[in-house]
Amino acid sequence: MTAIDVGDLRFDEGAHLLLGRALAALRPGERLTVRATASDFGVQLRAWARAQGHALAPPGQPETYCLLRGETAGARWAGAEQAGQAGPGGAVEKPPQRWGLAARGAKVEAGGPEFRFILAEKSALWADEAARLYARAAAAQWDPETAVPWDEAFELPGEVEDAVVQLMTYLVENETAALVVPSRFIAQMHPHFREVMQLLAIQAADEARHVEVFTRRALLKRDKLGLSTAGGQLSLKTLVDEPNFAVSAFLLSVMGEGTFLTLLRFLERHAPDPVTRAVTRLAASDEARHVAFGVAHLRESASRDSALLERLALAVHRRHDALRHSAGLNAEVFDALILLAAGDWTPEALRNGSRLTARLLEDMDQQRRTLLERVGFSVEAAAKLSGLHTRNFM
């Protein structure tokens, strides 16, 4: 027989915790004697015991109560399942929908609701590197307010400032696509794949900051933004509309953000002012992580699914065909790039700017080929697919 003395502790002061702890150590039918002096203890105890499924034996002495541990006390957890293991290696291949939002590794009560997470297979979305990339991303979050020298004095010639505003307008539009696309997949993903979900969430947060700093740079000296073209939007819409996670990750993170990484580094190098230099540098450091995850995820998926590369190649062809009759890159954006690289309006400078911009396109192509080969494409296939990428860069 087990006995506890709770003194004058009342039920609503936490006496039930002491009882629960003592009963947990007993088997069904075993007896717990409780000494308690609070005046309403018996009334409260009776109601509590009944709700918990414990029986109350007739009282013996005053201020002494006898509880018999009930059969059903642990019955809630009959049929409960452990939702994988908490650690990075603990994700299962196909977590059931009924595990829902439970933390990975938690014990899940049977009878919970069935969720409808469309992305619920590890092979379709997992990358071993996700946890490491997430930790790196969390540590690398920068504060737009303090990371950019907003107050540093500078004055650019009117057309150069216009060119910067046009580029920022273009960047905001593209970064918005890069925010919207992973966000949609976060909501479709089984939360069992915690690390991937966290990584996509922090990617979306990265893009939110990019949208902020590019907008703020555009409005630093002007009160209006630049131009948005139908062709640019059409190109981005193909990303927003893509329903398949792997294809979307490929088009956005490998092809698009891979190309953008080269663009942002070019802008940083040729930035005419300290603010433009800072915002493009900060954005590039984030984009590099997005590209790294895209490549890691697709390389792992492709090693498990031999038909994946073919599907990805097909998606590039499909997107190319969809955009065949669109203008692609905004002409103002391209001219703005030449002007920034040129630095001024002399014929010699413009020739140099054009040369550097042509070189940028070659660098972008080379970057895409390298990434495509890392995903698993042959040198020839990589060269061909890179050539079919949208002229809008993203």
Added chain:
Amino acid sequence: MLTQTPPYDHCNFTALDNAPEQQTARFRELLLEMRYDDPAVRGLMDMEGLKQWLPGRTEGYAALSRACERFGTLDGFVRYLTT
């Protein structure tokens, strides 16, 4: 708290005298078969605050009933229902 009545059950199913006997018996049987370790019915039992259904007993209500009559506790409610 001035005093206490003996315990009484917090709810029960009451059938009218002319309720179909066979169906009433089957209903009772189904309730008594409900088990708290069955996730399909656990939610319902949780809402009712119980772990198990037990055969009905009305003895515990006697004191409550006497008190209601003496103090007219339910008279207003009954009038509301019948007018």
